Amino acid sequence: MNWTTKKQQAFQRDFLNWYQQNQRDLPWRHFHDPYHIWLSEIMLQQTQVHxxxxxYQRFLKAFxxxxxxxxxxxxxxxxAWEGLGYYSRARNLQRAAQQICTDYQGVWPQTATELEKLAGIGPYTAAAIASIAFDAPEPAVDGNAYRVFARLLQIKADVAQPKTRGxxxxxxxxxxxxxxxxxxNQATMDLGATICTPKDPACLLCPVQQYCQAYQTGTQLDYPVKTKKPKPKPVHLAALVIGDPQQWLMQQRPGQGLLANLWTYPLVSAADLQSDENDKLPADWSALLTQYVAQTYQLDLNITPVKGRAVTHTFTHLKWTIDLYQAKLPAKTDLAFFPGQLVAAADYDQLAVPTVQKKLQQRFLKDSK
Incomplete structure (x- = not known):
């Protein structure tokens, strides 16, 4: 960058004056302690402010x-985290909290370098906490910063590449x-969220328009440069609602991997039903599921499809398409071979369930009538 000192100072003045007059009123901005800032930044990863x-408010009330x-x-x-998804973020929150309480005797580290030693805190979050809570001179480089400064300075580096952050x-x-x-850093967040938006930037309202090289050349939409991510891999599943309106079978996911330790209906993938990956499965899996449940769980059930459309849910790298099937559970059924438990309807809300399970539950209650 070849800006003069005078130009840099003028940019800072215009940018910060705009922020002071137009900053969004967000609950975590009412505090400058690192706990509130950290919590908000972790929650805002892959989730919109509104x-x-x-x-955020519910979580702080609980903790x-x-x-x-x-x-x-x-x-x-x-x-407390339920509904935000990406439950590994919640696990890392607790691990970092334990590190601070144990390794740092409850006192927050104040530098980005030290903050990055905490679980789940990467370069952006560390810079955000260090700068907002402790006034450390660290640039917080997130999606908004990429967009704002790629346009402002016409930086052509591919933001999909890890080295580009540097x-x-x-x-x-x-x-x-x-x-x-x-x-x-917060001005950058607000400018990117409200004016320097991805598809329709409000350049005529921009407080730093006169400094923006992309605006001057009419190339705003060419920035930031980003290669496309591969499409999520499709996965076909069946969800089994086994029981009656008062109780049904639920399984807790393994402690590692996708949706770890969360509760769902039993989920069976197409791969579970195929003897060979090239097998073409019928549209109705009822017979195959009946056989699978008999062999795997030692349950003799009459499985039938639930009418209605499949439930879809997209993760970062996977897209699940889930058909619902149902079966009544005979009284006094032996569940010794079922890796889960019978959950009463009254206890269901006490379980930690992922968003995809909420979708399945809503679909079943709607379409099983």
């Missing part, structure tokens, strides 16, 4: 201090004010 606010979060059990943690951090660092780096 969605996060009620979850008002970092010591409360460190000491809770996993089931309570997951219940390129942007180096480009932004000279623009950081000597004090107020936290406001600068």
């Amino acid at each position: 969605t996060v606010i009620p979850y 008002p201090t970092i010591a409360d979060l460190a000491a809770t059990d996993e089931a309570t943690l997951f219940k 390129i942007f951090a180096a480009a932004i660092r000279p623009l950081l004010p000597t004090t107020g780096a936290g406001d600068f």
Whole structure:
């Protein structure tokens, strides 16, 4: 970057004045302590601001201090996190809380380098906490920063590449004010969220329009440069609703992997029913599922499809398409071979369930009538 010192100072003044007058009123901005900032930043990963606010408030009510979060059990943690998805974030929250309480005697580290030693805290989150809570001169490079500064400085580096973060951090660092780096980073977040948007930037309202090289050349939509991610792999599943309106079978997912430790209906994949990966399965899996359940769980059931459309749910790398099937569970059935438990309807809300299970439950209650 070849800006003069005078131009850098003028940019900082215009940018920060705009932020002071137009900053969004967000609940975590009412505090400058690292706990609130950290929690909000973790929740905002892959989740929009308006969605996060009620979850943030609910989570703080359950765990008002970092010591409360460190000491809770996993089931309570997951219940408080329920609906946000990506439950590994919640696990890392607790691990980091325990690190702070144990390794740092409850005192937050104040540098980005030390913050990155905590579970689940990467370069962006570390820079955000360090700058907002402790006024450390660190650029917080996230999606908004990529978009704003790629356009502002016409940076052509591919933001899908991990090494590009360093390129942007180096480009932004000279623009950081000597004090107020936290406001600068939050101004970047707000500008990217409200004006310098991905598809329809409001350039005529932009407080730093005169500094923007992409605006001057009419190439705003060419930035940031980003290669497309591969499409999520499709996976076909069946969800088994086995029981009656008062109780049904549920399984807890394994402790590692996708949706770890969360509860769902029994899920059976197409691969579970195929003797060979090239087998073509029928549209109705009832007969195959009946056989599978008899062999795997030692349950003699009459499985039938639930009418209605399949439930779809997309993860970062997978797209699940799930058909629902149902069966009544005979009285006094031996569940010794079933890796789960019979859950009463009255107890269902106490379980930590993922969003996809909520979709399945809603679909079943709607279409099984």
